[in-house]
Amino acid sequence: MITLDVRDIRKKFGNHQVLKGVSFRIDGPELVGLIGPNGAGKTTLTNVLDGAIKPDGGVIRLNDRRIDPLHPYEVARAGLGRTFQVTRAFRRMTVLENLYVPALAMDRHANRRLVDEKANEILAFLTIDHLRNEYGRALSGGQQKLLELGRLLMLDPDVYILDEPFAGVHPSLMATIYKWIERVNGQGKAIILISHQMESIFTLCRRLLVLNFGDVIADGPPQVVKNDPEVIKAYLGNEEDMSGTGLVTLKEAPHA
Ligand SMILES: Nc1ncnc2c1ncn2[C@@H]1O[C@H](COP(=O)(O)OP(=O)(O)OP(=O)(O)O)[C@@H](O)[C@H]1O
Numbered sequence: 001m002i003t004l005d006v007r008d009i010r011k012k013f014g015n016h017q018v019l020k021g022v023s024f025r026i027d028g029p030e031l032v033g034l035i036g037p038n039g040a041g042k043t044t045l046t047n048v049l050d051g052a053i054k055p056d057g058g059v060i061r062l063n064d065r066r067i068d069p070l071h072p073y074e075v076a077r078a079g080l081g082r083t084f085q086v087t088r089a090f091r092r093m094t095v096l097e098n099l100y101v102p103a104l105a106m107d108r109h110a111n112r113r114l115v116d117e118k119a120n121e122i123l124a125f126l127t128i129d130h131l132r133n134e135y136g137r138a139l140s141g142g143q144q145k146l147l148e149l150g151r152l153l154m155l156d157p158d159v160y161i162l163d164e165p166f167a168g169v170h171p172s173l174m175a176t177i178y179k180w181i182e183r184v185n186g187q188g189k190a191i192i193l194i195s196h197q198m199e200s201i202f203t204l205c206r207r208l209l210v211l212n213f214g215d216v217i218a219d220g221p222p223q224v225v226k227n228d229p230e231v232i233k234a235y236l237g238n239e240e241d242m243s244g245t246g247l248v249t250l251k252e253a254p255h256a
Pocket residue numbers: 013014016018036037038039040041042043044045
């Protein structure tokens with residue numbers, strides 16, 4: 001069974017303690033929403049999880065293997081992959097070539113025919129197969145988000161971290177991303193979903209982790225978390241961020 005065990009992760013930038021001892025555990029194909037006001041430390045935590053930033057302390061184990069000392073490519077090989085808040089398509093490669101990259105980076109001797117088949121199947125699922133020969137730079141923001149999800153599928157890690165997958169996405173593509181998430185999760189993968197769009201978080205996630213000032217202040221089912229006084233205070237205390245943090249939608253969330 002997939003396990004991700006995060007223990008007491010700490011990270012300081014200068015005098016700013018950005019992560020203050022973050023701990024949580026994922027067992028199996030969970031779909032966990034990671035939320036928190038702007039600046040709470042979500043992206044920093046993600047960067048620590050994928051090996052891009054080394055923590056000052058704490059331990060991360062993926063499937064009982066310690067991954068916090070590893071480089072990002074080693075973390076990816078170990079089974080943790082992520083997308084980025086600001087999407088990074090390879091602009092000078094075609095859409096199809098973009099998909100080859102993770103497969104060949106993981107295994108230079110991968111069977112090209114199988115890689116090609118998989119890439120084409122993924123493009124069809126993401127409804128961008130007609131773009132297969134377009135360059136990355138020609139895609140819209142939403143199409144680039146889909147391509148990034150496709151690249152992650154080519155890697156096919158055990159734990160997927162999706163950082164703001166809906167940001168800047170045209171409403172017509174949202175359904176495709178929802179389906180993508182549900183399919184991947186249905187295939188037994190664990191997903192950590194970071195989003196300021198509370199409606200999406202409440203629709204998709206069965207568990208929410210709330211970060212505030214580098215601490216996990218709540219961890220549980222959305223209905224419970226939403227009524228947690230500390231969570232309400234965290235969002236209320238961040239008035240300038242109200243539009244982004246979704247306090248209003250937290251109250252109005254569809255499954256609330
Ligand atoms: N490389 C860095 N150097 C110094 N401070 C940093 C660095 N990266 C992040 N921070 C600070 O760490 C804090 C947490 O930032 P982070 O981006 O992790 O938060 P977040 O929860 O992802 O925010 P958002 O929702 O706005 O993306 C912020 O105060 C930010 O300014």
